[in-house]
Amino acid sequence: MSNGRFPIQTVNAISPVGLQRLDRDIFDLGTDIAEPRGILVRSADLHDRPVPQSLYAVARAGAGTNNIPVDKLAALGIPVFNTPGANANAVKELVIAGMLLAARSLYHAADYTRNLVAEQGLSGQALNEQVEAGKKQFAGFELPGKTLGVIGLGSIGVLVANAAQSLGMKVLGYDPAVTIKNAWQLSPNVEQVESVEELFARSELITLHVPLIDSTRGLVNTERIASMPRGAVVLNFARGGVVDETAVLQALDSGHLHAYVNDFPTEAGAVHSRVITLPHLGASTGEAEDNCAVMAVDQLQDFLLNGNIRNAVNYPEVIMARTPGTTRLGIFNANKPNMIGQITAVLAEAGLNVAEFTNKSRGDYAYTLVDVEGEVRDELKEQILAIDGVIRARKL
Structure with a gap:
């Protein structure tokens, strides 16, 4: 992020109902952003795309994430959000x-009737007779x-x-x-x-x-x-x-x-x-596209601004209200023993008082949110990253 702004890359067309929820004083939107902090995607395949070092999170406006390299991103400390229930x-x-x-065999019955006219050219009494003669095959x-x-x-x-x-x-x-x-x-x-x-x-x-x-x-x-x-x-x-x-x-x-x-x-x-x-119509309604976009945008925005993780497929759900007058740290790490102890030890050595702290794990990975009182210097982040098992750390 530069100048306090978050550039967001939209890989697919995302419903404007969702995009309008982003504060344009904070977020920049575009399809050709070179160093995005967030990516909004629907069905585009991201597997063969390079992962920008700037990237903090990917939000999928839909439930399935087969088009996203979920495991690869987890190893980099990048949560992947989806939108279960929105569609x-x-x-x-x-x-x-x-x-x-x-x-009721409706699809094939309608096709049969259409062909009587379009292919056989029947009309009037001949059409009625053929309809009556053929309808038995579609009894349901x-x-x-x-x-x-x-x-x-x-x-x-x-x-x-x-x-x-x-x-x-x-x-x-x-x-x-x-x-x-x-x-x-x-x-x-x-x-x-x-x-x-x-x-x-x-x-x-x-x-x-x-x-x-x-x-x-x-x-x-x-x-x-x-x-x-x-x-x-x-x-x-x-x-x-x-x-x-x-x-x-x-x-x-x-x-x-x-x-x-x-x-x-x-x-x-x-x-x-x-x-x-059918031609993959599952979520193809205007209402579903709007709902998915709103949910994806809200989750991405909350993570970038507050570090909260909701509906990530590769990291645990971690939600913590901001403590007034504190600085928040978001830390991704391997799910291994003594990680919490090592992180809090670094904070204590820096003379920082912990106001709120939460840590949850999911599979091989864990995520920590901590609100600290006092000035958080840039070198603190480097000390945390030096802990064996820490993948990524952010100051929010």
Whole structure:
């Protein structure tokens, strides 16, 4: 930062509803900033981009962070923020729409009707007769009484489960790491099962709301599909890789699955008669883009100005109110023994009184916020950085 300003690079087009929340007396915005303190991104791939030494944080206006080198940035003391829940309603509505599309074969029925006119040139009585003759092939089923299995009870999964339950469906949920907050928001009529295998075996429709990591890749596979009732439906608005598409297409061809609805087009899936594949529409609403931008901007701004970390995917959540009349230090370090003791020892040797202090860890890394009374000289930062295990230190 120079002259007390924070340059922010916008890699993608970010909703102005979010950008207008930045104080332009403090923040500079641009797409071609060479030495940014923060980066705002949506879907652009950052993996092959060099990491500027000036960079303090990356904020993703969306939930997934597969396009960001999260681990690499963590090792450099750079938190990566995402926006869980900001697009949850948009995805929830798409999932409900997907269930209705599959249950009533609406996509293919509409395509059939369009072709009667556009391709066959039918009209009048001939069109009416062909419509009546062909509609039987699109007979579907109703959702009330059907069992929906929801894998992943985060912000989106909870909304989907509650909405499906209100439609009269029986809902099963599976998430071994469901948070207390999300558990409280989940309808008490949603049954949480003990294993993903139980959920597959009991569900007539499955919807996925999990990140793409090693443990979820190919989560929907041949064995689990086979355990589902005949005529089941799989919906995937999470990530393409959580479904073994070859296994799904084989189950569709055999008639074991009724339909596969997804948001991740492939050459094979896009042309299959029992697949409804959409062009990655999950968060493609104006409201969701605004919500994501607001949340990403607020988190980035709070970190740059106050050192607070909210919704980082590679560092713990650390939030501490500023203590009046103090200087704040933000310290990133490896999660190893005696780090707190060494940091506080340096502060004590400098004659600085600690007014407030908090430290939390997550995996291999930890983060400390400390408000100190007294003058913080530049050499103090160098002394802290000299501690074995300290990655980065900031004076705010």
